[in-house]
Amino acid sequence: MEIAVRMTELATVVDIAFDIDAKTAPGLQEQILPLIAAGRPLILDMSRVAYMSSAGLRVLLTTYRQATSSNALLVLSGLSEDLRDIMSATGFLEFFVITDTLELAFERLK
Secondary structure, rough: OOOEEEEOOOOOEEEEEEEEOOOOHHHHHHHHHOOOOOOOOOEEEEEOOOOHHHHHHHHHHHHHHHHOOOOOOOOEEEEOHHHHHHHHOOOHHHHOOOOOOHHHHOOOHH
């Protein structure tokens, strides 16, 4: 499980480079939730996520809820077409700010 976290002037960026399933979702959630800070945007760069199960959707929903309660914007960047289709079919796209690239995510925050 490879995750990289970096702080920029505009946001906390989490680069996820693995499939998110029942095996990896709990560890991902443990690493992401403490990164949510009041009023500070959180960008999840998912450009290297090829697959996400329902366990991954639960992690995203939990992260969204915590970010919302902390008044922090949550941005999903780099979703593949397959992930977008899954999230659209389940109604999850409505909850998130979605950008095609990390650069566009930063532009959205300016």
